[in-house]
Amino acid sequence: MSRNLLADSYISWLKNEVSEEVIDSKVSELTTPFLDRHNDYIQVYAEQQENNSYLLTDDGYITSELRSSGVDGKGSRREELFSEILSGHGVVLEGSELQTKATSDDLGQRLHSLIQAMLSVDDMFVLSQPSIHGLFMDDVANFLEEKNVRYIARAKFSGKSGLDHLADFVIPKSKGAPERIVQVINTPRRDRVQNMLFSVSDTREARANIQFFALINDRKSKITPEIAQAFENYSVKARAWSKREELVDELAA
Known part of the structure; x- marks a missing residue:
């Protein structure tokens, strides 16, 4: 490809x-x-x-x-x-x-x-109803902090196309791991995923040796096989929020 x-x-x-x-x-x-x-x-x-x-x-x-x-x-x-x-x-x-x-x-x-x-x-703000007390972005930040994952929130990167892309969480490189970007997907819809994968592809072209991860809110919407396959095709390690523990070792490295 x-x-x-x-x-x-x-x-x-x-x-x-x-x-x-x-x-x-x-x-x-x-x-x-x-x-x-x-x-x-x-x-x-x-x-x-x-x-x-x-x-x-x-x-x-x-x-x-x-x-x-x-x-x-x-x-x-x-x-x-x-x-x-x-x-x-x-x-x-x-x-x-x-x-x-x-x-x-x-x-x-x-x-x-x-x-x-x-x-x-x-x-x-999809989950902005009074019955929802927190925001998914905050849940992800709290998860990273609980697991002692160092991160920078909301960093901007320029892609090969010249367009800027905003990363939700950037984990600096270490002796054992390269720079990592964690993107948050609150609504796992096709247009949102396609938009994210474009930013991944565009950033990857301009920035060598970088890994991409995605944490997907599956509290209300299941992740379809099509969405999961799309992430895999473009080497993005994606996990449902319910399976977030599977990423701890790689994010904390």
Whole structure:
């Protein structure tokens, strides 16, 4: 299998599946193939401004969704995580909108970052009902700390494509093990996994001697054989959260 097959296939899929509707002479609406937790397509808006610059925004969709899910408490852990996600992707909250600015030179990268921020927030807040007391990201962090695994949370890596990818947890290399990245999958859906595997492939091309792991939340959704095979095909050691102990030795090395 060609080393670039996944990256080429992913980019081709995006190019074919993203649709653009021109709203007026300066604003376009982009509909992506990624689905939110309601199975609606993620949409972003691009507004052309002066000096060959662009404003990219979600038009307030994400914050509206958080409020409707009851996730709007000041000082809460969810709010902290929300801020961490935005900062990691270089996205800011202006009023009720998630925004980032771009030029013609980095328009694709900034669009990618905004979409990734929206997907990350949507994924982290799937379990935002009052009956759920914790967040899966925190569960993973607590697990690593309990097992004395050294890590850096939310580190950014540049891939061969030039796009940036945010790693959930990075474990520094040691005498007995290379650098490791642990990605968290809260909703094991095909589009989320495909998105992660693209980042893995793209980062691996630009960064030698690195291992990838995935911890997948299986509390509500089972991991299908198709998803498990996809991780195996791209040398990502994936485990369901219920089987997380199987990774301890490799992560703590």
